[in-house]
Amino acid sequence: xxxxxQTALSGWAGVMxxxxxxxxxxxxxxxxxxxxxxxxxxxxxxxxxxxxxxYLAFFVSFAHSWLAMRSGNMRGINASGVWIATVALxxxxxxxxxxxxxxxxxxxxRRALRRTHxxxxxxxxxxxxxxxxxNRP
Amino acid sequence: MQTEKSRWNDPSLxxxxxxxxxxAGTAWATRxxxxxxxxxxxxxxxxxxYYKLQPGTTAKVVLRLDEVARDTLTGTPLxxxxxxxxxxxxxxPRQIVVxxxxxxxxxxxxxPDIVPGAVVQVxxxxxxxxxxxxxxxxxxxxxxxxxxxxx
Numbered sequence: 001x002x003x004x005x006q007t008a009l010s011g012w013a014g015v016m017x018x019x020x021x022x023x024x025x026x027x028x029x030x031x032x033x034x035x036x037x038x039x040x041x042x043x044x045x046x047x048x049x050x051x052x053x054x055y056l057a058f059f060v061s062f063a064h065s066w067l068a069m070r071s072g073n074m075r076g077i078n079a080s081g082v083w084i085a086t087v088a089l090x091x092x093x094x095x096x097x098x099x100x101x102x103x104x105x106x107x108x109x110r111r112a113l114r115r116t117h118x119x120x121x122x123x124x125x126x127x128x129x130x131x132x133x134x135n136r137p
Numbered sequence: 138m139q140t141e142k143s144r145w146n147d148p149s150l151x152x153x154x155x156x157x158x159x160x161a162g163t164a165w166a167t168r169x170x171x172x173x174x175x176x177x178x179x180x181x182x183x184x185x186x187y188y189k190l191q192p193g194t195t196a197k198v199v200l201r202l203d204e205v206a207r208d209t210l211t212g213t214p215l216x217x218x219x220x221x222x223x224x225x226x227x228x229x230p231r232q233i234v235v236x237x238x239x240x241x242x243x244x245x246x247x248x249p250d251i252v253p254g255a256v257v258q259v260x261x262x263x264x265x266x267x268x269x270x271x272x273x274x275x276x277x278x279x280x281x282x283x284x285x286x287x288x
Contacts, residue, residue, distance in 0.1 A: 003221045004280050005174050012166040016159065023155050027148070077279045 003067070010064035015128060017060055018092075021053030022121055044105055054099055058092050065089060081134030088127035095120045173245060184214040184230030190263055197260045198233055198269065199223055201283060202253050210235040210251065210259075210271075215283060223256065225285050235259050235269045246276025256281055 028046050065085065098117045101107060190196055200212025211232050215223035241261075243251070251257065251274065258275040 005170065008170040008173070009167075012163075012170065015166070016163055019162070020155075020159060027151055027155055 007064060007068045010060055010067055011132075014057055014061040014064050015132070017053050017057035018125070018128065021050055021057055022125065024050035024053060042105075044103060051099065051103065054092075054096055058089075058096060061089055061092060078134040081131050084127050084134065085131040088124050088131060091120060091124045091127065095124060183216055184226070184233070187214065187233060187263075188231065188267060192263050192265060192267065195260070195262050196269060197258060199256065199258045199277065199281075200233060200235070201225065202251065202255045202257060203232060205251055205253055208237045210237065210257075212257070212259075215256070218284070221281050223281055223283050225283055227285075233259075233267075233269060235261070235271050235274075236264065237271050237274070241271045242273050244273060244275045245280070246278070250276045250278060254278075256283060 024047065028043070028050065030043065095117065098113055098120060102110065102113050102117060107113065187196055187198055199215045199217065200210070201215055202210055202212040204211040211234050213225065213232055214230050215225060218224050256277040258277055259269055259271045260273045260275075261269045261271040264270045
């Protein structure tokens with residue numbers, strides 16, 4: 001498998017993991033009158049796929065950046081796109097930190113943290129879209 | 138209205154929609170990546186073999202561009218080592234002149250990427266005076282490395 005395939009596939013895998021992680025809270029939330037008693041597990045426990053998809057998205061994105069840069073030949077690559085991707089990666093790391101705080105059931109600042117978590121996700125998604133637009137061959 | 142809303146609240150419908158979108162996205166991305174990887178796969182002619190080809194035959198060459206005029210490119214042919222590594226011969230080979238046309242497609246990049254120093258793969262038919270009439274230019278800059286012949 002050549003460098004291009006490794007970089008491109010890892011990048012798209014990161015996008016799919018990020019998108020799947022993003023969808024989980026909406027897919028796993030309880031719908032009034034729909035959930036059977038068997039699925040009455042607390043919401044934070046049911047959210048485990050969201051947590052793991054988030055961690056995986058970060059590690060796959062990190063691998064993607066490492067694969068892209070290890071050749072050392074960045075000539076011809078849009079530098080702004082690379083910087084935007086770097087910021088997006090750091091934002092995903094920050095997102096994980098906020099997510100870890102939200103996992104704590106006794107978290108008192110839940111409302112503000114959830115809002116931060118949502119808007120951080122929106123910012124990361126926007127940066128990823130711009131990175132794809134600028135750096136996609 | 139209420140029925141539509143309650144139908145959307147059905148978890149199995151939401152999961153089905155999610156999986157369909159995920160599979161469609163994965164298929165679309167994979168197809169795009171594989172198509173581009175196929176376009177990058179080179180079986181390029183070397184400088185010597187290029188000038189032995191008869192006018193009218195089609196050829197594919199990988200060049201490091203030396204000059205870029207409006208519709209004419211002049212480049213030094215590179216020798217393929219691996220998919221991502223090309224070598225510049227120790228003795229500078231004869232340059233190849235490429236004519237671009239309005240129909241010439243640019244893949245893996247945009248026309249502004251065609252600049253001196255860029256690495257491109259050009260496909261087309263060999264025209265008069267062994268000028269290559271390009272039908273497709275694949276921008277390889279950033280995806281391949283070029284080593285000099287001394288390395």
